[in-house]
Amino acid sequence: MKKIFSYVMLLLAGTFALTACSDDNESNPTLVQPQEFSMFQPSVGNGTVVLGQTDAVTLSWTIPVFTDFGAPVVPTYVVQMSPVGSFTKEFISDAEDNTGADFITLDQTFVEPRGAISTERINQSLQKMLGWAAETDVPANLTLTFRAKSFIRDAGGNEYNTIISSNTVTVNTKPYFILDRLPILWYMVGNNIGSNGWGNDKVGGGLIPLLPSSNETYDKTTGTGVISYTGFFPAGTQFKFVQTPGDWNTQMNYTNVENADGSFLSDEDGDNHNIGISVAGYYTVKLNTKSSKVTVEKYDRTVKAFTSMGMPGSHNEWNIGANPMTACESLNGENHVWIAKFEPTADGEVKFAADGDWADNWGADAFPWGTGASNGPNIPFTKGSYTVILNDITGQYFFIDNATN
Secondary structure (H helix, E strand, O other): OHHHHHHHHHHHHHHHHHHHHHHHHHHOOOEOOOOOOOEEOOOOOOOEEEOOOOOEEEEEEOOOOOEOOOOOOOOEEEEEEEOOOOOOOEOOOOOOOOOOOOEEEOOOOEOOOEEEEEHHHHHHHHHHHHOOOOHHHOOOOEEEEEEEEEEEEOOOOOEEEEEEOOOOEEEEEEOOOOOOOOOOOEEEEEOOOOOOOOOOOOEOOOEEEEEOOOOOOOOOOOOOOEEEEEEEEOOOEEEEEEOOOOOOOOEEOHHHEOOOOOOOEEEEOHHHOEEEEOOOEEEEEEEEOOOOEEEEEEOOOOOOOOOOEEOOEHHHOOOOOOOEOEEOOOOOOOOOEEEEEEOOOOOEEEOEEEOOOOOOEEEOOOOOEEEOEEOOOOEEEOOOOEEEEEEOOOOEEEEEEHHHO
């Protein structure tokens, strides 16, 4: 009798457990496909946006419902743009054939139901998509049609439950011709990067820029191409890349790495996908801003470390010690990146020189960026305010215009 009672109690307990689990599952939100989603017509001053004189156009939209009873979820939004008012074929920058493409997805992402759409990016996208090769190709006025796309993105970057806004909005614009876009910079951040581990708000602090090289070519309308960094990495280094200082929203990580060599590279920190270096040494990191692909390779040439770096030139009567640069890298034990504020009041020429003499110096005939050669020519510059970055291993340099950053 005791055994029968025990069996009955076990069965009842199991039933209660199953019921509790069932009730718990029923109370959890379930991801569903949104059915409704729309944009609001923006209010535009005098009715026409002069793209060259306005920073951004603010667009907004309703919030699509991604769960069965409205539980909180943070979707991602992008904006698509058409210069002809139709959305039948998307323009893809690296596609072999864009014939018939009539819309493009702008490269900004948002997590709120509104976004400031950069007019510079709008104009760049138009010039690339429509193939403007000269100023005469640019129309005086162009009506643009916008729509929004929303989706849920997982840690691996996969998109789910995508929905397109049910309506479009139009904005009248005056576009302009971009003569020559400078290469786009991205910044490396990590535990042994710069002088502030994982600090992403200061160039030359926790952020080290990857620089363009004279051995590469860059798209004149978008500034995309291969940028790189060469330096020393201690074992245990983890890093990734951000596009904008102080902003974690747009980044690249291990998921962007091509042909990863497992003998020294690893995927670290779970969903964060940091790039891990397991073997101390010198490496060259390349980031293709057009394809969003990253490569990391060993750098086997002899490297010399310097204790100081100067910028002698016509602005200081070629005094090596008059404009010292600051070492950027203090966390990895060996500095090869230098930074300085440079504010010449007249056009002139300059070079980089190490350790207080001319034995190790770099120059090139390119401005505002280039690859300096040992004992190379003087670098020409124009008056202004710049943040100057130099990599003494490769000679890569960039005079970043403070007025546009």
